[in-house]
Amino acid sequence: MERVPILKIGDVLLVSIQIDLQDQSVLSLQEDLADKIVKTGARGVIIDITAVEIVDSFIGRMFATIASMSRLMDAETVVVGMRPAVAITLVELGLSLGGVRTALDLEKGMRLLGAALPDTGAGRR
Amino acid sequence: MTTPPPEELAIGSGDDVVRVRQLVRTAAGHAGMSLVDQTKLITAASELARNTFVYGGGGAVRVEHVVNARGRAGVRIAFSDRGPGIPDVDQALTEGWTSGGGLGLGLSGARRLVDEFELETEVGKGTTVTVTKWTR
Numbered sequence A: 001m002e003r004v005p006i007l008k009i010g011d012v013l014l015v016s017i018q019i020d021l022q023d024q025s026v027l028s029l030q031e032d033l034a035d036k037i038v039k040t041g042a043r044g045v046i047i048d049i050t051a052v053e054i055v056d057s058f059i060g061r062m063f064a065t066i067a068s069m070s071r072l073m074d075a076e077t078v079v080v081g082m083r084p085a086v087a088i089t090l091v092e093l094g095l096s097l098g099g100v101r102t103a104l105d106l107e108k109g110m111r112l113l114g115a116a117l118p119d120t121g122a123g124r125r
Numbered sequence B: 001m002t003t004p005p006p007e008e009l010a011i012g013s014g015d016d017v018v019r020v021r022q023l024v025r026t027a028a029g030h031a032g033m034s035l036v037d038q039t040k041l042i043t044a045a046s047e048l049a050r051n052t053f054v055y056g057g058g059g060a061v062r063v064e065h066v067v068n069a070r071g072r073a074g075v076r077i078a079f080s081d082r083g084p085g086i087p088d089v090d091q092a093l094t095e096g097w098t099s100g101g102g103l104g105l106g107l108s109g110a111r112r113l114v115d116e117f118e119l120e121t122e123v124g125k126g127t128t129v130t131v132t133k134w135t136r
């Protein structure tokens, strides 16, 4: 099973999803993130799904779970880069993700968290 | 343009669910579906493949290119298992109903995302869900 890497930029954790997620990878990512929030005292989590072609109910639920979980640990989560086709499909699937904050791209997401994106930092593509 | 032959794949793991998505992506692209329709079909397939794996105890998928009476191309996908079957189909198709720890969105959501949806099930024998999406 592939694991999704978690990067630390200042006090924000950046998760850029670059693989086709299977359910076990989703569960591991949730656990890894919880650990990392506690260990680093991060105040924000950004989940970058620019490269993600589909979000089904299992992956969508992960966003909601991570958002609630991080909130309990005093960190805010923002999901960035959702493709239009993914958004349309999610609504039709019946998953509105009401409690999840979103931003159009990484830069806007960082700004939403009050964090600055380093000019040459990781996560820039 | 030649029509690719039907493809079959066993569903016995979480990785197989990912493989089903990839198979459906290729077929939907080949049929000439719009990006939104491709995304809808792949998402529906992901839900149904997971059900086959989780509730059906594994099974198989068949992905097939079809053409309707008016010459329109489409993709038909059949998920089958020899699992416990579904005792109450109406209940299973109700949005938000789950027998496990899910959101109960898979069946009802997948149904909305495709053009045709057929569910055959027999308790103790298994379940087959067949969905079709046509190009526009």
Ligand SMILES: Nc1ncnc2c1ncn2[C@@H]1O[C@H](COP(=O)(O)OP(=O)(O)OP(=O)(O)O)[C@@H](O)[C@H]1O
Pocket (backbone or CB within 6 Å): A057, A058, B047, B051, B052, B055, B056, B081, B083, B084, B085, B086, B092, B093, B097, B098, B099, B100, B101, B102, B103, B104, B105, B106, B107, B108, B127
């Ligand atoms: N192949 C199957 N074999 C047996 N039961 C099934 C099968 N597919 C679905 N079901 C039953 O139908 C119910 C509803 O399925 P559905 O996919 O809508 O929701 P879920 O899988 O419980 O949750 P979600 O898909 O939102 O994570 C399931 O909880 C299960 O009881």
Ligand SMILES: [Mg+2]
Pocket (backbone or CB within 6 Å): B047, B050, B051, B102, B105, B106, B107
């Ligand atoms: Mg399901």
